[in-house]
Amino acid sequence: MRGFPSWKELTLAAIITEPGNSVEYKTGDWKTFYPVVDHERCIKCGTCWAFCPEYAFEVDEEGRFVANRDYCKGCGICAEECPRKCITMVEEEVE
Amino acid sequence: MAKRVGIEVAIAIAEAAALAEVEVVSAYPITPQTHIVEHLAELVADGELNAEFITVESEHTAMSAALGASLAGARAFTSTSSQGLALMNEIVYITSSMRAPVVMALANRALSAPINIWNDHSDVMNERDTGWISIFANNGQEAYDLTFMAFKIGEHPDVLLPVMINFDGFLLTHVIEPIWMFEKDEVKGFIPPYNHPYRLDPKNPVTMGPVGLPEIYTEVKKQQDVAIRNSRRIIDQVWKEFEENFGRRYQAVETYYADDAEIILLTQGSVTEAAQVVVDEMRKQGKKWGVVELRLWRPFPFEDLKDVLCRDNVKCVVVLDRAISFGGQLGIVMSEVRSALYHESNRPMVVGVTSGLGGRDIKFDEYVRMFEIGEEAYRTGKEPEEVIIVGLRE
Numbered sequence A: 001m002r003g004f005p006s007w008k009e010l011t012l013a014a015i016i017t018e019p020g021n022s023v024e025y026k027t028g029d030w031k032t033f034y035p036v037v038d039h040e041r042c043i044k045c046g047t048c049w050a051f052c053p054e055y056a057f058e059v060d061e062e063g064r065f066v067a068n069r070d071y072c073k074g075c076g077i078c079a080e081e082c083p084r085k086c087i088t089m090v091e092e093e094v095e
Numbered sequence B: 001m002a003k004r005v006g007i008e009v010a011i012a013i014a015e016a017a018a019l020a021e022v023e024v025v026s027a028y029p030i031t032p033q034t035h036i037v038e039h040l041a042e043l044v045a046d047g048e049l050n051a052e053f054i055t056v057e058s059e060h061t062a063m064s065a066a067l068g069a070s071l072a073g074a075r076a077f078t079s080t081s082s083q084g085l086a087l088m089n090e091i092v093y094i095t096s097s098m099r100a101p102v103v104m105a106l107a108n109r110a111l112s113a114p115i116n117i118w119n120d121h122s123d124v125m126n127e128r129d130t131g132w133i134s135i136f137a138n139n140g141q142e143a144y145d146l147t148f149m150a151f152k153i154g155e156h157p158d159v160l161l162p163v164m165i166n167f168d169g170f171l172l173t174h175v176i177e178p179i180w181m182f183e184k185d186e187v188k189g190f191i192p193p194y195n196h197p198y199r200l201d202p203k204n205p206v207t208m209g210p211v212g213l214p215e216i217y218t219e220v221k222k223q224q225d226v227a228i229r230n231s232r233r234i235i236d237q238v239w240k241e242f243e244e245n246f247g248r249r250y251q252a253v254e255t256y257y258a259d260d261a262e263i264i265l266l267t268q269g270s271v272t273e274a275a276q277v278v279v280d281e282m283r284k285q286g287k288k289w290g291v292v293e294l295r296l297w298r299p300f301p302f303e304d305l306k307d308v309l310c311r312d313n314v315k316c317v318v319v320l321d322r323a324i325s326f327g328g329q330l331g332i333v334m335s336e337v338r339s340a341l342y343h344e345s346n347r348p349m350v351v352g353v354t355s356g357l358g359g360r361d362i363k364f365d366e367y368v369r370m371f372e373i374g375e376e377a378y379r380t381g382k383e384p385e386e387v388i389i390v391g392l393r394e
Helices: A047-051 A077-081 B009-019 B034-045 B059-071 B082-097 B122-126 B140-154 B214-246 B271-283 B302-309 B332-341 B364-380
Strands: A033-037 A057-059 A065-067 A087-091 B003-008 B024-027 B052-055 B076-080 B103-108 B133-136 B163-168 B176-181 B253-256 B263-267 B289-294 B296-298 B316-321 B349-354
Touching (some): A033 A065, A047 A077, B003 B009, B009 B103, B009 B140, B009 B163, B024 B034, B024 B059, B034 B076, B052 B059, B076 B082, B082 B122, B082 B214, B103 B140, B133 B214, B140 B163, B140 B176, B140 B214, B214 B296, B253 B302, B289 B302, B316 B364
Parallel strands (some): B024 B076, B263 B289, B263 B316
Antiparallel strands (some): A033 A087, B003 B176
């Protein structure tokens, strides 16, 4: 397993000394489905953003809500909660 | 100067923690440990000890609070027995894994069921693999000294591990013994200030006890095992420094007439001194018997034990267990001692006896019988197939 520290290199009890480095851990490959927002129907209410347990929804320059697939685990809560039902869960295809 | 006073051992242990200037005591009462934390509560309430005494709703929380306090940079202490320790179990393991040098005074008591408040070693043996430094005292003076020194060992920057001091419930806790009690000035500077290298500090945030994925967990556990093995050097160093300053000597493996003994009884805790009395008497009858006490339980003193037991004079070692491994080898200490000597070409026979469960006294004749079981094994050249429970009604 390259890229991981040996037991001699680990900090004491694997204490994490760099705050916020969890962003480096991309959990997106857990998912089988990812959310696709129909921006024609989306009213930008932010419900998906608020409900996402992974804070995976980001707002782009045009104020649109888009799921960051590096972190989205594909749980589908956004699609369930969306008041406009404009989020579709689409099967992830892996090359 | 130190004074030798008649004092209940439990109170002396509390005084040892106070002498070490503990900053957080987090504890829940349980027989036969209760007097220890009651006395600490008094010291705090009377303003004699400047510590936070946290009264908690269970032992699980007692250890959790001690863990948190220790990682926040406070010198933390707790004390328990039996069911209390069993309830703590989850956090006992986490405390060593998170490298928090909490000190725990453990008044050894049998585990339920049936409910039994008396002494044996089933509580500590149940926690054998939790990664704590584990040390046995066999009298009140030792319990006092070892509790005091435990802070210096655990908090050493090369160790950073929790330490449990074992002493037999009732047989020691509730007995009034003459104990040399230190004056504060005498021990000043013996225990340096405690500094955890990554203590919880809002100005320097860290994450302790993070998720350890399969890619990391194995390495963290290896690091922890190396840490407790390496703690041995510091344990010896602290005990040596104590001896040089105060005259009382502590060793990982203590011996009594082991130099010329043919049959050795291997003990832990207060039975050690009882066995020594038996040896004194039986030596008058020409019996070449001796006692070896396994004071340091973890880290296990492999080399010391080999030096003492793998000698030409030693024919058979009878290991006295005070707990049972059901459906296994029965004798927990016995199986460890036997396997520790397995590779030695000149190893003695190793025989297991179990006795003194749930507070049953071990009588003089029963100690004699243990030695005789060893003699019998040596004479016939055959180790008994099973551990013998001495004192059992058939």
